[in-house]
Amino acid sequence: MLIKDLVDEDFVNYKEPAMYICTNTCNFKCDKESGKSCCQNSSLARAETKAVSDDDIIHRYLLNDITKAIVFGGLEPFEQFEEMFNFIAKLRFVYHCRDTVIIYTGFNKTEILSMVDAMKCFENIIIKFGRYIPDQEKRYDKILGVFLASPNQYAEEIC
Numbered sequence: 144m145l146i147k148d149l150v151d152e153d154f155v156n157y158k159e160p161a162m163y164i165c166t167n168t169c170n171f172k173c174d175k176e177s178g179k180s181c182c183q184n185s186s187l188a189r190a191e192t193k194a195v196s197d198d199d200i201i202h203r204y205l206l207n208d209i210t211k212a213i214v215f216g217g218l219e220p221f222e223q224f225e226e227m228f229n230f231i232a233k234l235r236f237v238y239h240c241r242d243t244v245i246i247y248t249g250f251n252k253t254e255i256l257s258m259v260d261a262m263k264c265f266e267n268i269i270i271k272f273g274r275y276i277p278d279q280e281k282r283y284d285k286i287l288g289v290f291l292a293s294p295n296q297y298a299e300e301i302c
C-alpha cells in the first residue's frame with residue numbers, strides 16, 4: 144500500500160503498544176471547515192510517498208513482540224479504503240492475526256457508513272471518528288485509553 148511513514152512501536156495512539164501506519168492522502172477537510180490551517184498531520188503531506196507491500200508490513204508487525212495492535216492514522220485512511228480493507232483481510236485471513244486494528248479517521252460516521260459497515264466482516268476493529276476542531280478542550284477516550292484533540296472526536300468498537 145502507499146504510505147507516508149511506518150512506526151514500528153508507537154505508544155501514544157492506543158492504550159497498548161502499536162504499529163502506526165501513516166496513510167498517504169487527505170483532502171484537508173479539517174482545515175477547510177475550520178477556516179484555519181490546523182491539520183496536525185500537514186507535515187506528512189510533504190513527506191515522500193512510499194510503496195510498501197502488505198506482506199512486508201505484516202511480517203514486520205508479527206516479528207515484533209512488543210506491539211499488540213495496528214493503528215492506521217493520518218493522513219486519512221478512509222481515502223485509501225480499498226488498500227486498507229485488503230491489508231486487514233490479508234492480516235485476518237492469510238496470517239490469521241486477530242489483533243486489534245484501530246483506524247483514526249477525520250470523517251464523521253454518517254459520512255462513511257457504507258465503508259464502516261463493510262469493515263464489520265472483520266473482528267476487533269476500532270474506529271476513531273470526527274474532525275479535528277482547533278482551540279477545543281481535549282477529551283479522554285476510554286476505548287483508546289488516550290486523549291483525543293477535540294470533544295467531538297470519539298472511538299467506537301465497530302466489531
Ligand code: SF4
Nearest residue numbers: 169171173182218249
Ligand atoms: S482528517 Fe487528519 S489529515 Fe485530514 S485534515 Fe483532518 S487532521 Fe489533517
